[in-house]
Amino acid sequence: MKLIIMRKQKKQRIIPLLPFVAISFCLPLSIYAQEKQAKFENSISKPLVSDMFTADPSAHVFNNKIYIYGSHDIETSVAENGSGDHFQMKDYHVLSMDSPTEKVTDHGIALAVENIPWAGKQLWAPDAAYHKNTYYLYFPLKDKEGIFRIGVATSRRPEGPFKAEKEPIKGSYSIDPAVFKDSDGSFYMYFGGLYGGQLQRWKSGVFNKNASDKADGQQSEEPALTAKVAKLSADMKQLAEKPKDVVVLDEKGNTILSGDHDRRFFEGSWVHKYNGKYYFSYSTGDTHKLVYATGDSPYGPFTYQGVILLPVIGWTTHHSIIEFQNKWWLYYHDTELSEGKTHLRNIKVTELIYNKDGSIKTIDPYGKK
Numbered sequence: 001m002k003l004i005i006m007r008k009q010k011k012q013r014i015i016p017l018l019p020f021v022a023i024s025f026c027l028p029l030s031i032y033a034q035e036k037q038a039k040f041e042n043s044i045s046k047p048l049v050s051d052m053f054t055a056d057p058s059a060h061v062f063n064n065k066i067y068i069y070g071s072h073d074i075e076t077s078v079a080e081n082g083s084g085d086h087f088q089m090k091d092y093h094v095l096s097m098d099s100p101t102e103k104v105t106d107h108g109i110a111l112a113v114e115n116i117p118w119a120g121k122q123l124w125a126p127d128a129a130y131h132k133n134t135y136y137l138y139f140p141l142k143d144k145e146g147i148f149r150i151g152v153a154t155s156r157r158p159e160g161p162f163k164a165e166k167e168p169i170k171g172s173y174s175i176d177p178a179v180f181k182d183s184d185g186s187f188y189m190y191f192g193g194l195y196g197g198q199l200q201r202w203k204s205g206v207f208n209k210n211a212s213d214k215a216d217g218q219q220s221e222e223p224a225l226t227a228k229v230a231k232l233s234a235d236m237k238q239l240a241e242k243p244k245d246v247v248v249l250d251e252k253g254n255t256i257l258s259g260d261h262d263r264r265f266f267e268g269s270w271v272h273k274y275n276g277k278y279y280f281s282y283s284t285g286d287t288h289k290l291v292y293a294t295g296d297s298p299y300g301p302f303t304y305q306g307v308i309l310l311p312v313i314g315w316t317t318h319h320s321i322i323e324f325q326n327k328w329w330l331y332y333h334d335t336e337l338s339e340g341k342t343h344l345r346n347i348k349v350t351e352l353i354y355n356k357d358g359s360i361k362t363i364d365p366y367g368k369k
Contacts, residue, residue, distance in 0.1 A: 047346035055345035056125030057331035084196030110160030140175035180271040193267030224264035247301040
């Protein structure tokens with residue numbers, strides 16, 4: 001069944017005795033709606049899927065085909081809040097494309113909450129990897145105590161269905177797993193996200209349920225909390241070591257501070273390699289940018305370089321970067337289908353271009369490439 005978005009036309013109610021009030025409430029809202037609609041009309045990419053809401057695309061090339069592992073957004077009665085409780089996703093669909101410019105195939109439900117033994121709720125942004133004839137799906141999910149853990153499920157086929165392990169990965173926490181395969185065959189998992197992602201609740205090394213969702217340190221002199229990284233075990237189902245901080249430095253070699261919301265890590269890690277350099281990219285959260293830093297090791301440290309994608313309409317920004325047929329592509333999301341509802345998003349894709357010095361050309365999602 002195709003999802004049809006209906007626009008409800010509301011009549012303006014004008015109260016003769018209060019013309020100023022009527023104008024002050026209706027006019028700004030109308031201008032905002034017009035500006036938002038104009039931006040969507042100028043989008044450099046259109047939603048890849050229109051019959052359901054999709055988000056957080058982790059794209060991979062398997063068997064000369066692109067597979068996308070992402071979130072499946074749904075309508076919810078839960079009120080929107082800073083903890084992300086309105087993101088109540090219950091399953092994953094795997095999508096595939098023969099190329100970034102061709103149609104998308106939806107392979108149906110690959111994994112659902114009810115099939116995960118340790119599940120609580122909220123299947124957020126996943127990632128996938130392939131090793132020794134097995135496909136691995138890594139996913140964040142709240143356990144029965146309301147703590148985000150990272151689980152793993154396996155399949156012999158890239159599209160699934162996937163079977164989840166009985167327990168989450170030992171020592172895992174927070175959200176947004178991203179798995180990178182280095183040229184030597186080693187696999188590394190990056191993870192972590194602030195606010196609703198609970199990373200700040202692990203600041204002391206143990207979970208503090210009383211920590212504020214925004215206890216990521218707003219003081220400009222405090223080093224920013226950042227993503228974690230750990231090498232995966234040989235069986236791809238556990239961490240082979242204690243997670244380390246993914247340190248991001250400024251141009252002077254100083255650690256990015258928590259008050260630097262334009263450059264600090266918030267969520268949505270991704271790592272890829274280009275011309276021998278490691279590119280660590282991520283979302284800045286409340287400044288709504290995708291940015292990147294580069295380094296000489298998968299562990300970092302990484303030096304901040306710039307912005308990949310300017311803010312999209314919708315609060316969150318989450319992405320992946322792949323090479324396909326000698327071109328590079330950025331998969332991302334915005335909220336065009338739902339006309340701006342932050343928890344009802346849609347996947348998009350656009351070409352990513354490097355400058356001669358290895359820097360990435362900044363992309364305006366609603367303007368010229």
